Amino acid sequence: MESRFDAVIVGGGPAGATAAILLAGAGRKVAIVERSRFPRGKVCGEYISPGTWRLLASLGVLAALERSAGPRVERVGLFTGEETIAAPMPHTAGDAMAVPAYGRAVRREILDRLLLERAAEAGAIVLQPWRATGIERSRGSLGIRAASKVGGAEQILRAPIAIAAHGSWESGALPTQAKRRAARASDLLAFKARYRGAALARGLMPLIAFPGGYGGMVEEDGESASLSVCIRRDRLERLRRARHGSAEDRESAAACVEEHVKASVRGVREALAGARREGSWLAAGPIRPGIRAQIQGGVFLIGNAAGEAHPIVAEGISMAVESAWLLCERILAAGAASGESAALARIARSYERAWRASFAGRIRAAALFAGLARRPCAAALLVPLLRRAPRLLTRSAAWSGKDRVLARPANSVLRIDCATART
Numbered sequence: 207m208e209s210r211f212d213a214v215i216v217g218g219g220p221a222g223a224t225a226a227i228l229l230a231g232a233g234r235k236v237a238i239v240e241r242s243r244f245p246r247g248k249v250c251g252e253y254i255s256p257g258t259w260r261l262l263a264s265l266g267v268l269a270a271l272e273r274s275a276g277p278r279v280e281r282v283g284l285f286t287g288e289e290t291i292a293a294p295m296p297h298t299a300g301d302a303m304a305v306p307a308y309g310r311a312v313r314r315e316i317l318d319r320l321l322l323e324r325a326a327e328a329g330a331i332v333l334q335p336w337r338a339t340g341i342e343r344s345r346g347s348l349g350i351r352a353a354s355k356v357g358g359a360e361q362i363l364r365a366p367i368a369i370a371a372h373g374s375w376e377s378g379a380l381p382t383q384a385k386r387r388a389a390r391a392s393d394l395l396a397f398k399a400r401y402r403g404a405a406l407a408r409g410l411m412p413l414i415a416f417p418g419g420y421g422g423m424v425e426e427d428g429e430s431a432s433l434s435v436c437i438r439r440d441r442l443e444r445l446r447r448a449r450h451g452s453a454e455d456r457e458s459a460a461a462c463v464e465e466h467v468k469a470s471v472r473g474v475r476e477a478l479a480g481a482r483r484e485g486s487w488l489a490a491g492p493i494r495p496g497i498r499a500q501i502q503g504g505v506f507l508i509g510n511a512a513g514e515a516h517p518i519v520a521e522g523i524s525m526a527v528e529s530a531w532l533l534c535e536r537i538l539a540a541g542a543a544s545g546e547s548a549a550l551a552r553i554a555r556s557y558e559r560a561w562r563a564s565f566a567g568r569i570r571a572a573a574l575f576a577g578l579a580r581r582p583c584a585a586a587l588l589v590p591l592l593r594r595a596p597r598l599l600t601r602s603a604a605w606s607g608k609d610r611v612l613a614r615p616a617n618s619v620l621r622i623d624c625a626t627a628r629t
C-alpha cells in the first residue's frame with residue numbers, strides 16, 4: 207500500500223514529534239513513524255533547559271508538563287571524589303507568561319507521550335508501533351518503507367520531504383542510521399536509574415566526574431531523583447571482572463557502575479544513602495557524540511540523528527526540539543513550493559548553516575568537559591580552581607547553552623507564542 211504526504215518523519219522522540227506538531231499545525235499532511243509503544247523510558251537525565259521551555263510552551267504542552275516537572279534547577283554542582291562544589295545556574299530572562307526562566311526535569315515517559323499526542327491533535331498521522339525499514343528515491347520524491355510491529359502490515363509513505371529523527375544510539379537499515387561496528391574500549395555506555403528518597407539539595411543539578419566516566423543527578427518530580435551516567439566500555443569490563451567474573455546482563459553491569467560511582471564520589475554516596483531504587487536500570491549505547499550530516503541523500507536529519515553533545519551538558523532534548531524548529535521554520539517559509547528541488551536545496555543550505563551556528567559550539571564545549579571529567583587527574587587539578595571561583599561552573603553551564611534562546615530569522619513564519627500555552 208502506498209500513501210502520499212507532504213512530509214514523512216521517522217522517529218517520535220522530542221525531535222520528530224516537534225517537527226510533526228509544527229508542520230501538521232501549519233496545515234501540512236504529515237505522517238510520523240515511531241517504533242516503540244509509549245510511554246517508554248529512556249536513558250536520559252531528563253533536564254530541559256529554560257530556552258526550550260519557551261518552545262514547548264508554543265507547542266501547547268506547557269501546562270501539562272509543568273504539572274509533572276521537577277523543581278526549578280537554580281544551582282549547578284560538581285561532585286567528584288570527596289568534593290562537592292555548587293554555584294548559581296545561569297538562566298534566561300523568563301517572560302510575561304511566566305514560562306520558566308530556569309530549567310526543570312520531566313520524565314521522558316511523560317514528555318515524549320505528550321508531544322506525540324499533541325502531534326496527533328495537530329493532524330499528523332501517527333504510525334505506532336511501526337518501524338521505518340528503508341528509504342528510496344523515485345519519481346522526484348522519497349518513499350519511506352514502514353512495517354507495523356503488530357501484525358506486520360507494510361506501507362510505503364511517499365513525500366517530497368523526509369525527516370530522520372530516529373536518534374543515534376542504535377544501528378539500523380536506514381541510510382541515515384549508523385552501521386553496526388565492532389566494540390571499542392573507548393565506547394561510552396549509558397545507564398540510568400531513579401531513586402526515591404534521595405538526599406539531593408533542592409534545585410541542585412550536580413555534574414558527576416568519576417574515573418572512566420561522568421554523569422548527573424537531578425530531582426524529577428518532588429519524589430524521585432534520577433542518576434544517569436556514561437562509562438567507558440573498558441572500565442566497565444574491568445569492574446565486571448573484579449565483581450562478577452564474566453556476568454553479562456544489564457542489571458549486574460549497572461550494579462557495578464552504581465558501586466563504582468558511589469565508591470568514587472562522596473556526593474553520590476551521600477545523596478543515595480537512604481534512597482531506594484525505583485524500577486530497573488535502563489541501558490543504552492554506545493552513545494555517538496559528534497557532529498554529523500544535517501542532510502543526507504535528500505533526507506533532513508534533526509535531533510541526535512544530526513549531531514549530539516556529550517550528555518554531560520544535558521542539552522540533547524533542547525537540541526532535538528530546537529533543530530526541529532530550525533528546519534520546520536525554513537520548510538514553512540518556502541510555502542507551497544517547499545517540496546520542489548530548488549526550494550529543497552535552499553532549505554538544506556540554510557538549515558545546515560543555522561544548525562552549525564546553534565549547536566557546533568555546544569557540542570565542542572561538551573566534548574571538552576567530558577574529556578576532563580573522565581580523567582581523575584584533570585578533575586583533581588580543576589577542583590582547587592573551582593573551589594576558589596565556583597562561578598566558573600556557572601560560566602561553563604552558560605557555555606554549554608543553559609541561558610541560550612533559539613536564534614531566529616526576522617521573517618520567521620513560526621511564532622513563539624507562549625500565550626496559547628496556558629489555555
Ligand SMILES: Cc1cc2nc3c(=O)[nH]c(=O)nc-3n(C[C@H](O)[C@H](O)[C@H](O)COP(=O)(O)OP(=O)(O)OC[C@H]3O[C@@H](n4cnc5c(N)ncnc54)[C@H](O)[C@@H]3O)c2cc1C
Nearest residue numbers: 217219220221241251252253338373509510517520522523
Ligand atoms: C546518560 C544520558 C543522560 C542524558 N541526559 C540528558 C538531559 O538531562 N537533558 C537532555 O536534554 N538530554 C539528555 N540526554 C540526551 C537526550 O536523551 C537525547 O539527546 C534526546 O533523546 C534526543 O532526542 P531525539 O528525538 O533526537 O532522539 P530520541 O529521543 O532517541 O528519539 C528517537 C525515536 O526514534 C524512534 N526510532 C528509532 N529508529 C526508528 C525506526 N527505524 N522507525 C521508527 N522509529 C524509530 C525511537 O524509538 C525513538 O523514540 C542524555 C543522554 C544520555 C545518554
